[in-house]
Amino acid sequence: MMNLPKHMYSLIVAILLLSPFGFASALALPQDESSVAQARTELTELIRQLLSDIDPSAKVVVKLNVEKKNVKLPGTALTFKSSDLDQGDLYQSADITILSLDGKVPASVLALIRSTAADFAKNVSIKTRILPPEYQAANKKANAPPLLPEPEIKSWEEPLTEGLKQWSKVSTTLSQVLKPKLWKDTQIALKDLTRMISIALILLTLVAVGGIYLHSTSIKAFQRSMESLAQNQDSKASERPVENRSPAFQPESKGRESSTTASDIQQMIQQMPEGSLLSLLTDCYWTEEDAYAGFLWKRIPYNLRLQLIDHMPALFEYGSYVTELEEIDLGMEQDPSYLVPLPVHDVNMEQLTTQLRLYPSLYTRLSVMRKKALHLYANERLNFHRMDASQLPREPQSLSFDQSPARVLKKKLKLHASTFAQEMELLTLKTVDIDVVEALPSLGWLLLLPLGTAEKILQPFSAKDLASAWVGPEEVLAALEKKVGPKKYALMLSYRSKLSPSRSSDCFLRIHDEAIAAWRLEASQTLLKGDQQNAA
Incomplete structure (x- = not known):
């Protein structure tokens, strides 16, 4: 076996210690945190x-x-x-x-x-x-081919340099002591010997470097194989059931499997018992998972919707509300808690949290959505996460909850001005709320912003972009001409003659979003000034 430098043995020992089967795996973190x-x-x-x-x-x-x-x-x-x-x-x-x-x-x-x-x-x-x-x-760096370490190069360089110095001293002494003729013959022989020694040293150096390179490569391959083995073990361990972990602390669902079809989901929802489906929908209602509720509501048969509304009349308004939202599939209907649901369909999160503090065993029967929405402090959430439900007293079988007041569902205002005259009528209202600005897409809102704000919003857009968004009443467009600038406005008009301006263009939508943000900022500053005046 080739003698290797000490640092190579240290490297092997370190890899063995750090590998999943090394001594480092026997160490345990202190549990008294x-x-x-x-x-x-x-x-x-x-x-x-x-x-x-x-x-x-x-x-x-x-x-x-x-x-x-x-x-x-x-x-x-x-x-x-x-x-x-x-x-x-x-x-x-x-x-x-x-x-x-x-x-x-x-x-x-x-x-x-x-x-x-x-x-x-x-x-x-x-x-x-x-x-x-x-x-x-x-x-x-990890993927780069291993090079000869710099300390190893220095370990070869220093002895060679010192040897050459000593050889220079010896040759000088010999030239002074020996006779010129003898020294000439000797010098020729020494040159040949020096050449042979140099060749031998070069070959020895190449062999040493090659050996170190091959050995370090084998160590690298060994390390990669150990890491691969460790990853395989981790993946196998992740497939085992996890104990003593609350569903609320599990990673969030990343969606269904790609093999699940729309008809499979529809059939699964329709086959759920009425009580389970009621519990699922009301959990969405109280936890404000409205986008998922819209996904469910659109897949519930009409006659089953009527039965659910009989149990909870608030679902009539809620169903109308969630169908207007962009739906999201969370796949929560597969939560095991809905097999035997807790009768809390008319209990909001505040009241449920209060009852949970009185009867901690209720926590194990709650759905994932309910657990995430509980009004708990950080320490309480940790305690529920660690508790052993088998050692807790069970809640009384006759436990009842008071009915909570219904949620206030604020529907998004929708306005459509079919004519420019109607648009001007809305723009000239004495009092304009932010929901009106959001509901009516119009360039006219720029004219009602503080001085200089409209110029800042329009400045980043090119003349061609503005041409695609230049639509509205003539009074509004004429007033905005000064906000754009004469040169840019003239170029914009030339583009506009070749385009069809639209309120759905990307530039128009971005301008409208900027106007909404500016309105919100102005409203918050006005409110702050009013509070300061009242305090004074």
Whole structure:
């Protein structure tokens, strides 16, 4: 066996220690963790699950801050700062930093992360950063062919340099001691010997480098095989049933299998017992999963809808409301809790949370949607997650709930001006609410914004883009001419003669969205000024 450098043996030992079958697998993390560390771990895992489909390489850093309270020392006038978190309290703040490849996270995902963190802390701060170059280049470095380590090169370079210096000293001494003729013959022989030694050293160096390269390659292959084996074990372990985990803390459903057809879903919903379907729909109602309720309602037969409305009259208005929404299939009808549903179809989340604190065993009978929407503090949610339902007292069989008041369903206002005259009539209302601005797509709303706002909204668009959106009453278009500028306006008119302007064009829709955002900002600032004046 070839003698290898010490660092090569160290590398082999390190790989064996770090492999799934090495000694490192025998180590266990301490189980005596603080509540802050446990909460931070739970929140970090939830955020990673939300980011897994967007950027699997994203890193999450969570910091939970506890509000320090002044506590008086009994029997003295002394006070000290205490950071103990009382049962049921939220943490003071949660600072979340997300490191991704491009430093960007979709707004919808950030909203989900903020909503999740709100169960743990009062104030939530989210920052996004670009993943450091060292992490981004890690995969490239891992796949690059292994080179001879620099310390190994130096270990060969230094002895050779020192040997050449010593040889120079010896040759100088010999030239001074030996006679010129003898030295000439000797020098010729030494040159031949030096040439042979140099060739031998070069060959030895090449052999050593080749051996190290081949050995490091074999170690790399061994490491890859061990990692592959570890991944196979992880995938097999994930197929085993997970115990002592609440469904509320399971990863969210990513949809149905591609093999499930629309007719299969329709048949599954229609075959559900009436009580199970009522529980499923009312869970959507109280948890505000309205898009999924619209998906279900459109697939429920007409006669079955009437039976459900008899049990809960509020479903009549709710069915009309959800059919106008864009439907989403969550696949929650497969939740086992609907096999024997809890009779809480007319109980809202606030009342259900109150009853749950009195009878914790109810938690095991709740659906996934209900568990996610409970009004619980972070510590309470952790306690329910860890509890052993078999050791809890059962709720009384005669347990009844008071009927909760119905939800206030705010339907989206829809306006359609069939003529420019009707559009002008709406634009000239004395009082205009934001829902009217949202419901009526019109360029005229730009004229009612503060001075300079319309110019800022129109400036980024090209003359050709504006031509595709330049539609509305002549009074409005003439007033907007000054907001565009004479040169751009003239070029826009030349494009407009060749195009058909439309309210459904991309430019028009973007301008309308910008106008809505500006109206919201103006309304919030007006409200803030009013509060300040009242306070003064």
